[in-house]
Amino acid sequence: MKFPMKGFKEKLYINIFSILAFSSLFFLGGIVFVLFKEGLPIFKKVNFFEFVSGRFWYPTYDPPEFGILPLLLASFQVTLGAMFVCVPLGIGSALYLNEIASFKQRKIMKSLVEILAMIPSIIYGFFGIAILVPFLQNLLNLPTGLCAFSASLVLGIMATPTACSIAEDALSYVPRSFKEASFALGANRWQTLVKVVIPAAGSGISSAVILGMSRIVGETMVVLMLAGGAAVIPKSFFEPVRPITAAIAAEMGEVALGSDHYHALFAIAIILFFITFVFNVIAESISRKYRLKLGLAQ
Amino acid sequence: MDMETKGICKVSSFNSIKIRVEEVNFFYGKKHALKDINLNILKNQVTAIIGPSGCGKTTFIRILNRMHELIPDALLTGRIFLDGQDILSSCIDPTEVRRRVGMVFQKPNPFPKSIFENVSYGLKVNGIRDKNFIEDKVVEALKKSALWDEVKDRLDDNALKLSGGQQQRLCIARCLAVKPEVILFDEPCASLDPISTAKIEELIVELKKNYTIIIVTHNMQQAARVSDYTAFFLLGELIEVGRTGDIFKSPQDKRTEDYITGRFG
Numbered sequence: 001m002k003f004p005m006k007g008f009k010e011k012l013y014i015n016i017f018s019i020l021a022f023s024s025l026f027f028l029g030g031i032v033f034v035l036f037k038e039g040l041p042i043f044k045k046v047n048f049f050e051f052v053s054g055r056f057w058y059p060t061y062d063p064p065e066f067g068i069l070p071l072l073l074a075s076f077q078v079t080l081g082a083m084f085v086c087v088p089l090g091i092g093s094a095l096y097l098n099e100i101a102s103f104k105q106r107k108i109m110k111s112l113v114e115i116l117a118m119i120p121s122i123i124y125g126f127f128g129i130a131i132l133v134p135f136l137q138n139l140l141n142l143p144t145g146l147c148a149f150s151a152s153l154v155l156g157i158m159a160t161p162t163a164c165s166i167a168e169d170a171l172s173y174v175p176r177s178f179k180e181a182s183f184a185l186g187a188n189r190w191q192t193l194v195k196v197v198i199p200a201a202g203s204g205i206s207s208a209v210i211l212g213m214s215r216i217v218g219e220t221m222v223v224l225m226l227a228g229g230a231a232v233i234p235k236s237f238f239e240p241v242r243p244i245t246a247a248i249a250a251e252m253g254e255v256a257l258g259s260d261h262y263h264a265l266f267a268i269a270i271i272l273f274f275i276t277f278v279f280n281v282i283a284e285s286i287s288r289k290y291r292l293k294l295g296l297a298q
Numbered sequence: 299m300d301m302e303t304k305g306i307c308k309v310s311s312f313n314s315i316k317i318r319v320e321e322v323n324f325f326y327g328k329k330h331a332l333k334d335i336n337l338n339i340l341k342n343q344v345t346a347i348i349g350p351s352g353c354g355k356t357t358f359i360r361i362l363n364r365m366h367e368l369i370p371d372a373l374l375t376g377r378i379f380l381d382g383q384d385i386l387s388s389c390i391d392p393t394e395v396r397r398r399v400g401m402v403f404q405k406p407n408p409f410p411k412s413i414f415e416n417v418s419y420g421l422k423v424n425g426i427r428d429k430n431f432i433e434d435k436v437v438e439a440l441k442k443s444a445l446w447d448e449v450k451d452r453l454d455d456n457a458l459k460l461s462g463g464q465q466q467r468l469c470i471a472r473c474l475a476v477k478p479e480v481i482l483f484d485e486p487c488a489s490l491d492p493i494s495t496a497k498i499e500e501l502i503v504e505l506k507k508n509y510t511i512i513i514v515t516h517n518m519q520q521a522a523r524v525s526d527y528t529a530f531f532l533l534g535e536l537i538e539v540g541r542t543g544d545i546f547k548s549p550q551d552k553r554t555e556d557y558i559t560g561r562f563g
Contacts, residue, residue, distance in 0.1 A: 186397035
């Protein structure tokens with residue numbers, strides 16, 4: 001007797017799931033295509049170098065000026081500020097969870113950290129506007145509390161759970177045998193942590209930092225609500241700024257379809273896409289090297 | 299005190315006792331892993347701990363340098379004396395105990411650092427800063443562990459590039475560098491090939507001149523080759539202990555005989 005043919009149903013399932021799996025590839029391709037199709041025309045008007053290094057962003061003036069340097073610098077500034085918040089908080093709490101907390105504490109704390117990551121960014125923005133901004137304004141006697149500092153602080157808190165949970169994973173990959181070897185040589189907990197665990201988890205922790213950064217750079221709602229929105233080259237943390245994501249979100253709704261301004265916003269989006277893409281590739285390659293270094297499977 | 303322990307004292311009256319284990323019980327949560335253990339470990343001798351898997355061999359040597367304290371839910375009762383001093387006493391710093399009682403693990407576990415850094419690690423964490431002194435000690439430890447000739451030209455290479463047998467000798471060197479008095483070997487050859495195993499065994503016999511050695515092993519021939527005394531554990535109990543020759547030729551307990559003749563385990 002012959003073996004029965006592969007059933008029609010089975011073939012159908014394979015096809016359905018293949019289509020579903022490849023759809024994300026399709027969406028990615030579509031997004032990249034549209035970004036480039038809509039973004040590249042601006043470079044017929046302004047060359048790439050002028051676009052990136054131009055000091056003035058006056059897209060609605062006549063003649064308009066498309067220099068995104070103030071926006072890029074604002075993004076850089078806000079990201080840097082947020083890193084100062086999320087790196088110590090995220091890595092500190094990862095170290096606590098991994099090395100100090102008891103089993104039960106770790107379980108509770110980890111789920112709390114994950115809940116923090118689930119809060120929608122609009123709620124962080126809300127909190128910033130309602131509480132942080134007036135507080136800062138009164139405290140420092142500022143003309144407005146909507147500034148790079150507020151955005152940095154809230155973004156930093158927002159990115160903390162991402163940084164924490166990736167760093168915690170990196171720490172938990174450090175083989176127990178390293179710690180045991182260290183203790184068996186008469187090292188105490190602190191020495192073991194600083195000389196063995198952190199160096200062994202180092203590249204994993206740095207990829208946590210980079211992924212945290214990538215989340216901050218691409219975050220829109222908080223900067224739109226809190227950064228103040230002034231498209232000028234930032235001079236201090238206590239002045240309003242306009243990071244690239246806020247510029248896209250704020251201006252896209254009002255721009256005329258197909259105008260130069262419209263194409264310029266798409267060009268900004270290409271740059272943003274490129275930045276986060278590079279961050280993710282770097283983080284991925286660091287963490288792959290790190291797993292190899294520790295002799296773990298890919 | 300049980301009969302076997304007295305026996306070991308009698309036959310070795312010339313030797314002094316390095317470690318004395320008294321009435322030790324150990325629990326992992328509810329599991330009673332070691333039951334009423336009494337055992338003397340003699341100075342400058344190799345004591346082999348044998349027994350089937352899960353009999354408490356590894357647990358037993360881990361309590362000898364307080365490594366069991368790293369396990370949550372562990373409870374130890376009884377007393378362990380090192381040169382007459384109770385090392386379980388709460389006023390004794392476990393890091394000090396571990397410096398005096400070193401340990402080599404089942405799987406070679408060098409740090410992902412250079413060969414030199416691996417060996418100097420123990421000295422540095424014990425507060426030694428003098429670079430020349432550290433260098434001398436590293437060379438000395440590598441020579442003692444019979445690794446020097448193979449690594450002298452590449453001390454800055456990552457230790458993970460070494461072969462398994464070399465890594466294990468590096469772990470021994472790392473342990474020797476802090477000048478312990480006792481070295482615990484937890485199945486040190488379990489993951490090594492026969493040639494590397496022979497090298498480690500040679501080394502153990504050589505080291506007993508200056509150190510007291512306890513080795514856990516699954517391999518009866520290995521126990522016979524390297525040890526002076528053998529203790530047989532079964533289900534958390536110490537069944538029998540005595541001179542290795544006596545244990546293998548004329549075991550007193552039926553269970554020991556069954557195990558070493560290969561009837562179980």
